[in-house]
Amino acid sequence: MKLIASLTSPYARKVRIVLHEKRIDCPLTVDIPWNADSQVPNFNPLGKVPVLVLDDGSTLFDSRVIVDYLDHLTPVSRLVPSEHRKAVQVKRWEALADGICDAGIAVVLERKRPAAKQDADWIARQLGKVEAGLKMLSEDLAERSWCNGEGYTLADIAVGCCLGYLDLRFAEIDWRGPYPNLAKFADKLAQRPAFAETVPQA
């Protein structure tokens, strides 16, 4: 098994943290899908990372499918509760966190276009999703220790990767000020070796 990922992707970081927490050894091949020589399209027709290549050569994507596969690979540190109702709640957190990243990435890509071609309304619409998503993350977390209220799960990993991505790409978004509960939560997650060892570098 090998993981193809970039070191800045929040979705790939989610997978790398899951591998770490579940103590699954999996070599990492760093590949930046935007580079002309990227091999990613040979493994995923969508040309996106992360991709997990299994020992039989078959591939898994996207990150949500990969983490679901990994969580069932070993019972060590189950990250999605077995009870369906609770599992759905954890996956809802993941969808919200990933969705904030989707909107953020759309902004990053739009801002890479020549200034005259950038669509300010589109950027504002995506940033609105980021703002609204952050507000919901904060309200739903409230003063709980963990997203699902019971213990550390994939929900916490997804939210931590989302906040880390905002720090990486959007220094101008001050989410710590208005949402001190998210700030405290992110600081706590940062103490975990799985988070500390996967901090994205620009």
Ligand code: GSF
């Ligand atoms: C999103 C993957 C993605 O957008 C997932 O794995 O959860 N829903 C997917 N990956 C980006 C890299 S990133 O900045 O996270 C990617 O590979 N983009 C290349 C492209 O051509 O869109």
